[in-house]
Amino acid sequence: MKMTSSAETKTGLEKRAEIKAQYKKFVGRKILFILSSLILIFIIAGVSATLGSYPITVIEVYSIIWQGILEIFQNAVFIMSHGIKKFYQTYFTTKEIVIWGLRLPRIIMGILAGIGLAIAGTTMQGVVRNPLASPYTLGIASAASFGATLAIILGAGFVTGKYIIIVNAFVFALLSSFIIYGLSRYKSATPETMILAGIALMYLFSAMTGILQYFGEAEAVKEVVFWMFGSLGRASWDKLSLMSIIIAFCIPLIMLKSWDLNALGVGDERAKSLGVNVEQTRIVCFVLASLVTAGIICFTGTIGFIGLVSPHMCRMVIGGDNRYLIPASGLFGAALLLGADTIARTIIAPVILPVGLITSFMGVPLFLYLIMRKRKEYW
Template sequence: MSSQSKVIELDIIEAQYTQFLGKRYLFLLVLALITIALAGTAVTLGVIKLSIGQVYEAILHNFLPDQFQATEEAQRVVWNIRLPRILFGILAGMGLGIAGAVMQVVLKNPLASPYTLGISSAAGFGAAVAILLGQGFFGSYLIAGNAFVFALLSSMIIVAIARHKGATPEIMVLSGIAIMYFFSACTTLLEYFADSDAVKGVVFWMVGSLSKASWNELYVLCFVLAVCIPILVWKSWDFNVMSSGDETAKSLGIDVDRTRNLSMIISSLIVASIVAFTGTIGFIGLVAPHIARMVVGGDNKFVLPGSALLGGLLLAGADVVAQHIMPPVILPIGVMTAFMGIPLFFYLIMRRRKGYW
């Protein structure tokens, strides 16, 4: 009798667990649908007035030129300006979101983000070198190329130090902070001796913008994300185990140092490919993972895709607001994400649950 009641109880737990997983898959699905809806709406908004019908005819005209007619202007506005910008916003937000989630979990630090580890100031220095001195890598992509190389360089330094001294979260976070200050100081020094117009260019680059997005950048980012995101999601169970402590993770067969270094390199690669084209866009990588965790809990199988989708939604949403809040002026996206992100962040801090971070 008693054994039978236990069996039923286990069935109930299994059903609860299945339902628990189901809700989380549903959350991801809903986020994906909202993202599509946002993209679908944003493409109809803009300074140049086009009706919804014109916009969608212009989109479909590219695939089925016979069935759908579109004006030259509508084609150009939709395909060359609006679509790449929206898609780039979504992809960049996804990349920043998932990179932030991974860095937080492998460094066991809720404050870790793509930027607290010096990647942004290194990228900023690379861009400043290109803008102020005209020196750098990759001819036509001078600024982006420089920013990319320096962003990766900063994370290589962190990983190199970690290899030498052991890949503990403390060593990585402290090295990251040191690198951040170092490159900020370098940039300041450059600006100090440069003329004011050029400095203005650096400042504009630093605040971040999606206006440079075109299909070429989009393809590059798409490729990077298509390679990196699956690797990170595939490692999500290892990340879960690692947040129970390095010793536990080792006892469960995980090569902790290697996993930590690998995930730092992959997430830095993602961030570097975004920052190079957009400049510094803050807060997405910090806030999106925390919101995701508040909804789905700590299982990285859901946190990582959730952070990516939320990041995409936040960044693309912020860009829509930045473009339309005081037309025809387009506010810098980096400012917008900070203005939208900080109140949200304070809200999260006020209502954070006990026991974590």
């Protein structure tokens, strides 16, 4: 290091201040992106709630939601003792029932599923350090599909009754991730082991689903196919409460691991020398992401592409720092999924398409356009 004269020191200080200002601006841009995604969700939700046979304007939607929240709080005791249906009948007008009983659950399920799938995708990409990873890379979708198929075609499951498909899909999704967890504990949790094991499991579960479909009744097989498309049509407040519990538990834990995920990004050895327990981080984040994914797709079916596309779009705009990337891709994913569902409901109305189809139809061209337009490497 050369001795610096006073003049040079001054420029050194100036340089520092300049970098600091630039960095602040960069952070500001990330926060702005997160806030914009929030606003986008709010707007799309409002528009989405106006769609349907009963005409309600956007302004009405927001005021009904606001009034409804107040009334629910004021009458919490009544809801506890008489149930939500009785509450609707006693206190709500038809318009309010349409919004609160029919349209809002679907919208909130879209938001939750978008947040969860996008964050699970971001996490998986960080865990296996591979841009192709998504919530489904490690075989979770085909395992869940097998569970659902088992329930639909054979009626066999861990429980009986109306929750059989949900419970089956959830249990099998977790089963596949625990197999991978076990294998990576036995060998070591390297991205290669995890990806290869995941792909192997995916083939196994698809084959098992295939066998069931081969021998299944035509009607049941059709139902399976519908389930696999993924849709928000099965939303209800009970399901949403279960879904939000899982998400509220897992996502803060994933966010706490942001730094460790960042460290994994610069290589395993470097991460280890930074004091990160690499294998543990990988397994914990993977299990949390699996839990989120399972908790969503058991209710919605396998909605594709959000978990792949949202993290990448956000990475292009705000960079790879997981402290910001995780919340940003979650919120942006929610806006994307909600937008896709709004289109799915309007494009050939009154027929409602499964949102899983629209996410791919919209997502792929948008994604390709972004990849082509982007000049520099972002991954």
